Structure formats: structure tokens, C-alpha cells
Amino acid sequence: MYALFWLLLPVAAISGWIAATRHFKTLAENNQLSNAPRVDLSQKGLANLVDTQPDNAVDIVIDKLEVSPETVEVHLALGKLYRQSGEVNRAIRFHQNLIEKHALSHEQRESILFELGRDYVSAGLLDRAERIFKDLLTTDAFKISSSKALVDVYQQEKDWRAALEYAEMYQSLSGISQKTRIGQYCCEQAEKIAKEDADNISDVKTLLELALKKDKSCVRAYMLLGDLYFKQQAFDVALKHYVAAVDQDRNYLSVVLENVVCCFQQVPQKERRLTLLANRSERNLKPATENSLVQDEHLILAHNKTIKYIEQTLEKTPTLSLLSEYLQLSLDDLGAENKKYNTKIINALTQINRKNASYKCVSCGLGVHALHWQCPSCANWSTIKPL
Ligand SMILES: [Zn+2]
Known part of the structure; x- marks a missing residue:
């Protein structure tokens, strides 16, 4: 409580402490603080109060401070301090009492109601908070902050559809981009549906595509679409989505690498043939030998493509996990001595990664x-x- 009192001072300084102090002074001078025992609310009196009754100082000040339009800012600051210092139930009681005072204006009542909503969020009473913030959506002063608060409420409740709705509302009211969280809410919804009903592929796909429409840099949506096509054995489409995910953020290659390697190996025969034809001059192959080589060479080609892809990513964004995968995949290209040496490095890296x-x-x-x-x-x- 003693620490709480000192926290009060800087906040109050900003939010009307001066006005309120003037008010105390006037009240003290006019003996209007009638409740006994009388408390000296001058600066000297407050310092003395903190020295002599550190645990009760804030309560005494609150008790003696009349609620009026001039002092409501100080009351709001005190209520916030209760909540921030973990005394949530006390903050709730404080704001509930405060709101019943008659002298307050509509705007001041809305401010108190908003703080009460925040108290309820801190206490985990989300349904009560939800009702308050929804009521405040109709006000001019708290429309924006209530839509933001509702996003947090629904996020905590894992109600992704509602979180998405209010995130879009907050974005349009405030003009502040919420695209990252909106994309993630679509992905959360998609994963929830996929978990509940594995056959409902169309809804999952629609939500993941919506995620990319809302946030075209959503790595997670690309990755989940990659996984979806991978399961359907549409390896070329899956690969495109994995590559798109890594194009957005190269750090994620190690996460999708296993499937990427598999996709490179599973690219359809037609595409492999086209790739070989495209590389004909470079590889100095004659057309007559191409067909016989296609079957044998596609794995080598896939392997080389994978290695090259990892090398390019590793050069730009090196990570320990990717380095380990790279060394593992390169083992086949090495002689016995180097293989032994690289295996030791891989084992050491595995231990580091585990720790x-x-x-x-x-x-x-x-x-x-x-x-x-x-x-x-x-x-x-x-x-x-x-x-
Ligand atoms: Zn963090």
C-alpha cells in the first residue's frame, strides 16, 4: 500500500492532481471535509500521513476526498492504481461505488464504466466486461477504445470469429492497421475447423485464403495452405505455398523444410521433364538421351534443387536449425572422411539445439x-x- 501511494504522485501530477489539490485546500480551509477525524490534506499533511500511517494513507485520502467533477480524474487514477497493483477486487468495488455518485456528468460516468470494464477483464469476468464495452460502443468518447477492448476480450475467450469482427471495427474506426492479427484470427478459425471436422476442407481453405486477402504477408496462412495441399498430394501447389511462406520470412524455412524436400522429390513427371528440357543446353544433353535420363535423374535434380534453395536462404538468413538440416542433406555428396567430420558437427548442433x-x-x-x-x-x- 505504501508503494501504491507513491505511484499515485506522478500519475496525479499529470491528470489533474493540481486541480484536485487546490480543491482539497479550499475544502480544508473552509472546513468542508466534515467526516471526523479531520485529516490535513496539505502537502505537509500528506507527507506526515504517509510517514505515520503508510498502510492506510491511500484509503484515508480516498475516504476524505469528495467525489465531484473536479476530483473525478484523481479518483480514476486511484482506481487504475488499485488494478495495476493487483488489487482487482478493490478496484471493482471502488469503481462501482464511484459510478453511483450523483454529481458526475455523462462523460465522467462513461470513463468510470470503461475502467470498471477493464477491472472485469483483469479479474477474468469476461462476460461482464463484454456487456460494458458493448454498451460503450454507442458512445462517441469510448467507441474506439471499447472496440479494441472487445478484441482483447474475445481473443481471451478464443472466440476468433468475434475477435475478427471487432478487430475490423477497431481498424476502420481508428485507422490503425490490424492486418497481422486479423490474418492470424482467420488462421485460428481455420485450424479450429480442421480439428473439429477433418473433412471440411473447403471452409478451411476459404478461411486461409481470406487470411491472405486480409494480410498478404501472413506466413502462417501460406504454411497451412501448403500443409493442406501436401495432404492432398498436390505437391506442386503445396511447394508454391511453402516457397511463398519462406519468401515472406526466410526464418521459417527450417519449419517447413521436411515437406519442402518431399515436394521437390514429388514434383510430377511432366514438370521434371520440362525442367530437364529447359536445362538442356546448360547440361549439354542430346535430345535422344533425355527420356532415359528423366527417371534416374529426377531425384538428383530434386536433391540439387533443394540444396541450392537452402544455400540461398542460409546465405541471407542463417539459423542453427537450418544449418543442421543443410549439413544433413549434404552428407550424400561427401566422401567418407568428410562425411565422418560433418556427422560430428551435426551431432554437436543437435545437442546445442536441444539445450x-x-x-x-x-x-x-x-x-x-x-x-x-x-x-x-x-x-x-x-x-x-x-x-
Ligand atoms: Zn513476446
Whole structure:
């Protein structure tokens, strides 16, 4: 409580403390603070109060401070401090009492109601918070902040459809782009449907395509579409989506690499033939020998294409996991001695990767072993990247 009181001072300084202090002074001078025992609310009196009753100082000030249009800002600051210092139930009671005071204007009542909604979110009473923020959507002053608050409420409830709706509302009201989270909400919805009904491919596909329409840089949507086509054995389309994901962010190649390698090997015969024909002059092949070589060479070609693809990515965005995969895939190209040497490096890298986090949040620095699309620490979307 003592620490809480000192937190009060800078906030109050910004939000009307001066006006309120003047108000206390006048009240004190006129003896209008009638409740006994009398409290000295001058600067000296407050310092003395903190020294003598550190645990009760804030409560005493609140008790003695009348609620009026002049002091409501200070009350709001105090309520916020209760919530921020973890005293959520107290903040709720405080704001509930405050809102019943008659002297307040409509705007001041809305401010208190908004803070009460935030208290409910902190207390996990999301249905109550939802009702308050929906009511406040009809006001001019709290339309934007309530739509944003509703996004957070529905996100916590994992109601992705509603979160998407209010994220779009917040985006259009505020003009602040929400495309990253909107794309992620579409992906969350798609994954939920895929989990509940594995046969409902069309809805999943529609939602993932919607994710890309809303956010064309949504790596997750490209990856999930890649997985979807991969399962349907449409390897050429799957590969295109995996490559598009890596084009957006090269860090993610190690995540999709296993399927990418498989796709390179499974590219249809026709495409392999076309690739060989296209490379004819470069490879100095005669047309008569092409057909016989197609079958034998396609795996080598796929292997070389994969290696080249990884090398290009590794040059631009080196990661430990990708380096390890690269060395593993290159083993076949090496002589016995080098193979032995590279195997040792791969084993060492595997141990390092096992010990350390494989992914890190670029926003808060949290290290984790699995890929999360929303950071469990800072709650940002798309900030966790492979290392
Ligand atoms: Zn984070």
C-alpha cells in the first residue's frame, strides 16, 4: 500500500492532481471535509500521513476526498492504481461505488464504466466486461477504445470469429492497421475447423485464403495452405505455398523444410521433364538421351534443387536449425572422411539445439521450444521466429 501511494504522485501530477489539490485546500480551509477525524490534506499533511500511517494513507485520502467533477480524474487514477497493483477486487468495488455518485456528468460516468470494464477483464469476468464495452460502443468518447477492448476480450475467450469482427471495427474506426492479427484470427478459425471436422476442407481453405486477402504477408496462412495441399498430394501447389511462406520470412524455412524436400522429390513427371528440357543446353544433353535420363535423374535434380534453395536462404538468413538440416542433406555428396567430420558437427548442433530454445520472440525476447503464433509472454502475434 505504501508503494501504491507513491505511484499515485506522478500519475496525479499529470491528470489533474493540481486541480484536485487546490480543491482539497479550499475544502480544508473552509472546513468542508466534515467526516471526523479531520485529516490535513496539505502537502505537509500528506507527507506526515504517509510517514505515520503508510498502510492506510491511500484509503484515508480516498475516504476524505469528495467525489465531484473536479476530483473525478484523481479518483480514476486511484482506481487504475488499485488494478495495476493487483488489487482487482478493490478496484471493482471502488469503481462501482464511484459510478453511483450523483454529481458526475455523462462523460465522467462513461470513463468510470470503461475502467470498471477493464477491472472485469483483469479479474477474468469476461462476460461482464463484454456487456460494458458493448454498451460503450454507442458512445462517441469510448467507441474506439471499447472496440479494441472487445478484441482483447474475445481473443481471451478464443472466440476468433468475434475477435475478427471487432478487430475490423477497431481498424476502420481508428485507422490503425490490424492486418497481422486479423490474418492470424482467420488462421485460428481455420485450424479450429480442421480439428473439429477433418473433412471440411473447403471452409478451411476459404478461411486461409481470406487470411491472405486480409494480410498478404501472413506466413502462417501460406504454411497451412501448403500443409493442406501436401495432404492432398498436390505437391506442386503445396511447394508454391511453402516457397511463398519462406519468401515472406526466410526464418521459417527450417519449419517447413521436411515437406519442402518431399515436394521437390514429388514434383510430377511432366514438370521434371520440362525442367530437364529447359536445362538442356546448360547440361549439354542430346535430345535422344533425355527420356532415359528423366527417371534416374529426377531425384538428383530434386536433391540439387533443394540444396541450392537452402544455400540461398542460409546465405541471407542463417539459423542453427537450418544449418543442421543443410549439413544433413549434404552428407550424400561427401566422401567418407568428410562425411565422418560433418556427422560430428551435426551431432554437436543437435545437442546445442536441444539445450537452447529453438524459437525466440523478437518483441519481448522470450525463448521457447515450440512455435507459437501468439507470444505467451507479450501476447503479440507473429513475433516468435525460429532461431
Ligand atoms: Zn513476446
